[in-house]
Amino acid sequence: MFVYSALRCVIRVKKRHVATGLVQQRALSGAEAVNALRPFYFAVHPDFFGKHPKEREVNENSLKRLNGYLETLQRPGVRSVQPMKLTFYIRDTKDGDEPDLMAGFRPVTFTLYSNDVQSAVINVLRSCSLPHEHMKTQSTQRTSPQGTGPQGAQPFYRPIKWDKSYYSFTGFRDPEQELQQAKRVEPTLGLWLRKNEPEATKKHKASVPRRDELERLKTELCLKFNLTDLRWQRSWGVSHRYCQLQSLSRLSLQSPDALIPLQGHTVVFADESGMNASGHVMLGTMDVHHQWLKLMERVPRLRGLQQQSQWLKERISLLLGGAVVLLPDRMGSEQPIAEHYSSLNAFHKRLLSDCMRVHPRSLEGLGLVIDNNRSMPSLHELGHFLIPVTSDPAKLPSFLQSHAPEARRRTQHHLQLKREEERVTQQCLSSLSLHTLSKESSISSVQMSLCCGRLLDLRPPLLQGLDLRVSRYYSVLQDGDVCVPWDWNY
Structure with a gap:
C-alpha cells in the first residue's frame, strides 16, 4: 500500500509540473507576440503598399482579423478558437534602400488553428517563410523547470528590442528607421499636388469613357x-x-x-x-x-x-x-x-x-x-x-x-460625429468643386472631419474636378483618383 501511495504522489507531482509548463507555454504576452511578429508586420504593413491599393486593403483587413484572433487567445478561459483563413501580400525587403522602392510582393494564404498565442505566432512566421527559430528558443526556456521563480511564481520576460547592430549584421531592415525616413521625406500637400495633378487629370480624362460604360452596364444588369x-x-x-x-x-x-x-x-x-x-x-x-x-x-x-x-x-x-x-x-x-x-x-x-x-x-x-x-x-x-x-x-x-x-x-x-462628417463633406465637395469625395474604411469620422475642415480653410485650387479619396498615404491611382493622407502637411 505504501508503494502504491508513493507512486500516486510521484504521478501527481509530475502532472503538476507538466500542467505548469503548459500554462507557461500559453502565457505569451501581447508585447512578446508583437515583438516576435516584427519581421512579419514589417513585411505586410499597409503603409508600405501605398502604390498598390488592392494589396494594401487585403493586408489591412487580414491584419485586423489576425489581431482579433491573437487577442481572443490571450483572454482567460479561452480553450479553443475557430480556425481562421488569412491572406497576406508579403513584400520583398531584400533590395532597395527606401520603403517605397518595392522590388515586388507575393500572396500567401494560410489557416490558423492554434490554441495558444505562441503556436499561432510560429504558424504565421513559418507560413510566410520568415525566421522563427527565436520562438523555439523561447519555448524551450518557458517549459524548462529553471524558468520558474520561487514558490511557482511566473517568470518575467523582457520584450525584445533589437540593437541596431542586429540589422547591420543580418541584413534585415530596421522598421523604426524606415518609418522615420518615410516621415522625413513625406511631402506637403501643396508640393505633391503641383507635381501629381497633371498626371491625375490625364488619367481621369482617359478613364471617363470606361466609367460611363461601367455605369451603363451596371444599370442595365440591375434593371434586367x-x-x-x-x-x-x-x-x-x-x-x-x-x-x-x-x-x-x-x-x-x-x-x-x-x-x-x-x-x-x-x-x-x-x-x-x-x-x-x-x-x-x-x-x-x-x-x-x-x-x-x-x-x-x-x-x-x-x-x-x-x-x-x-x-x-x-x-x-x-x-x-x-x-x-x-x-x-x-x-x-x-x-x-x-x-x-x-x-x-x-x-x-x-x-x-x-x-x-x-x-x-x-x-x-x-x-x-x-x-x-x-x-x-x-x-x-x-x-x-x-x-x-x-x-x-x-x-x-x-x-x-x-x-x-x-x-x-x-x-x-457617434451620431453627432457622423452628422458633422456628412455636413463638412458636402461643404467640402461643393466649395472645392471636387468631382467626388470619399474615404477609406480605416478613416474615422473625426479624422475625415478634421481633414475636410483643413481643406476648406486652405482651399487648394489644384483639387478642382478631381476624384479625391481621404486615405493614409499619397497616391494617384490608375483611374486618376487622388489619395491624400487625412493628416496631410502644408
Whole structure:
C-alpha cells in the first residue's frame, strides 16, 4: 500500500509540473507576440503598399482579423478558437534602400488553428517563410523547470528590442528607421499636388469613357434582373470592375434563367462566392461561370437561412429589452450566412435556457453585436455592446442594464460625429468643386472631419474636378483618383 501511495504522489507531482509548463507555454504576452511578429508586420504593413491599393486593403483587413484572433487567445478561459483563413501580400525587403522602392510582393494564404498565442505566432512566421527559430528558443526556456521563480511564481520576460547592430549584421531592415525616413521625406500637400495633378487629370480624362460604360452596364444588369444593387468588396479599378460586369453579362446571355434567383438581392463581386450575413450574393472574382451557376442554384436555400437569421434577431431583441442585433461594419460583408445563423441560433438557445429578466423596451435604441471570437461582454467605443455567443445568461442582464446609460451617451456622440462628417463633406465637395469625395474604411469620422475642415480653410485650387479619396498615404491611382493622407502637411 505504501508503494502504491508513493507512486500516486510521484504521478501527481509530475502532472503538476507538466500542467505548469503548459500554462507557461500559453502565457505569451501581447508585447512578446508583437515583438516576435516584427519581421512579419514589417513585411505586410499597409503603409508600405501605398502604390498598390488592392494589396494594401487585403493586408489591412487580414491584419485586423489576425489581431482579433491573437487577442481572443490571450483572454482567460479561452480553450479553443475557430480556425481562421488569412491572406497576406508579403513584400520583398531584400533590395532597395527606401520603403517605397518595392522590388515586388507575393500572396500567401494560410489557416490558423492554434490554441495558444505562441503556436499561432510560429504558424504565421513559418507560413510566410520568415525566421522563427527565436520562438523555439523561447519555448524551450518557458517549459524548462529553471524558468520558474520561487514558490511557482511566473517568470518575467523582457520584450525584445533589437540593437541596431542586429540589422547591420543580418541584413534585415530596421522598421523604426524606415518609418522615420518615410516621415522625413513625406511631402506637403501643396508640393505633391503641383507635381501629381497633371498626371491625375490625364488619367481621369482617359478613364471617363470606361466609367460611363461601367455605369451603363451596371444599370442595365440591375434593371434586367431586378437587382437591388451591384457592388464590389474591394477597391478595384474601373477596368477591373468593368471586366467583372462583362463576365456577368455574358453569363446572363448564355443562361438567362439561371440568374432569376438573384432578383431582389444585392450582388457583390468578392473574394469568395456565397451569401454573406447581410443577405448579399457574393460572386467570387476568381471563380468561373460554372461555380457561379452552382451558387445561384443554392440561393433559395441560403435565402431561407437569411430569413431564419432575421427571425432569430427579432427573438433575441425581444429577450434583451428591444436592443437591435447589428452586424459589424466589415463582418457583415465577409461573414458567410451559415456561420452567422449558427452563432445566432446558439446564442438564442442559451438565452432560452435561462429565465431572462430584462425589462421590456428598456434597451430600445441600443445595438449589440454577437461576436463568436470573444469571451467577455464589453461596450464598444461607438456605443454598441459586444456580446460573446457563450455569455452567461444569468449575468448578461445586469451587465446590459448597468452599461446602458454609457452606451446611449456613446451612441449619441457617434451620431453627432457622423452628422458633422456628412455636413463638412458636402461643404467640402461643393466649395472645392471636387468631382467626388470619399474615404477609406480605416478613416474615422473625426479624422475625415478634421481633414475636410483643413481643406476648406486652405482651399487648394489644384483639387478642382478631381476624384479625391481621404486615405493614409499619397497616391494617384490608375483611374486618376487622388489619395491624400487625412493628416496631410502644408
